[in-house]
Amino acid sequence: MKKSNHKNISCEEALKRVFDYIDDHIQNTSRDEFEYHIELCRHCFDRVEFEKLLKSRLQALRYKRSSEWLRERVEDIIAEF
Amino acid sequence: MKLTSEEQRQLKDRVLPLLDDLHRLAYHLCHDENDTEDLVAETIKKACEKFRTLRDHGKIKPWLFRILRNTFVSLCRERKKYATIKYQEDNENEDERFSLFAEVSQPFLLWWGNPERELVNKLLEEDIKQALSEIQPEFRFVVVLCDVEGLSYREISNILDIPIGTVRSRIARGRSMLQRKLYDHAVEKGLIRKRDRHYEKI
Numbered sequence: 001m002k003k004s005n006h007k008n009i010s011c012e013e014a015l016k017r018v019f020d021y022i023d024d025h026i027q028n029t030s031r032d033e034f035e036y037h038i039e040l041c042r043h044c045f046d047r048v049e050f051e052k053l054l055k056s057r058l059q060a061l062r063y064k065r066s067s068e069w070l071r072e073r074v075e076d077i078i079a080e081f
Numbered sequence: 082m083k084l085t086s087e088e089q090r091q092l093k094d095r096v097l098p099l100l101d102d103l104h105r106l107a108y109h110l111c112h113d114e115n116d117t118e119d120l121v122a123e124t125i126k127k128a129c130e131k132f133r134t135l136r137d138h139g140k141i142k143p144w145l146f147r148i149l150r151n152t153f154v155s156l157c158r159e160r161k162k163y164a165t166i167k168y169q170e171d172n173e174n175e176d177e178r179f180s181l182f183a184e185v186s187q188p189f190l191l192w193w194g195n196p197e198r199e200l201v202n203k204l205l206e207e208d209i210k211q212a213l214s215e216i217q218p219e220f221r222f223v224v225v226l227c228d229v230e231g232l233s234y235r236e237i238s239n240i241l242d243i244p245i246g247t248v249r250s251r252i253a254r255g256r257s258m259l260q261r262k263l264y265d266h267a268v269e270k271g272l273i274r275k276r277d278r279h280y281e282k283i
């Protein structure tokens with residue numbers, strides 16, 4: 001459980017920090033305040049879970065094919081220059 | 082100007098280890114094998130032309146990514162195959178951003194059911210790729226770097242040579258566009274029903 005001496009930010013304020021939070025672009029007090037808020041607020045908690053889920057679906061698109069087949073073409077281009 | 086054989090070797094030694102990264106990024110932008118290969122090839126040609134202007138060889142990765150992005154944007158213009166580039170960054174309004182969550186969630190369901198998460202789980206990989214390919218290239222680029230490639234705002238800012246604040250707002254706008262496309266697809270496929278600003282599960 002978080003220290004309860006954080007001020008409880010408004011949902012409006014929390015909303016502005018959702019992307020920073022899921023992208024790990026939030027630190028210290030700002031992060032603590034946000035985490036404290038989503039512990040208390042179901043709506044903002046759901047919003048975070050939703051954005052995280054969507055982000056994970058995008059992450060799963062990460063292409064795995066090796067570029068070995070392109071290597072030759074690239075080597076040729078460089079050699080021609 | 083032709084590169085010396087020493088320069089060719091330097092370029093090759095630095096480019097080849099990054100080929101997987103370039104290839105992946107190009108693929109995420111094009112979603113088409115032929116276009117991907119062309120984009121990487123064109124990027125390498127430009128890198129050869131500009132190689133002498135690269136002062137710090139340690140920064141070749143963001144440099145190449147930047148070339149790839151510029152090449153992609155101009156290919157988009159030429160081929161008109163991908164969405165055309167429109168900048169509305171300056172007059173963007175945070176309130177006008179689209180949120181799939183806001184459209185789909187049903188707060189009155191209380192502790193059971195998460196229609197918004199169910200919807201995201203129901204979407205096929207193809208739906209997401211399709212939606213991604215339909216958003217403006219500049220925004221697609223940042224969303225791909227952030228969400229698919231998992232880069233930080235700072236890394237993206239280095240690649241695009243724009244302030245972190247701009248990266249942040251571009252990601253937010255890109256996601257808003259993506260979510261609107263996903264919403265439209267979901268309505269089209271009958272996964273959700275459009276009704277005023279709410280929806281009914283089918």
Ligand SMILES: [Zn+2]
Pocket residue numbers: 010011012014037041042043044045
């Ligand atoms: Zn809240």
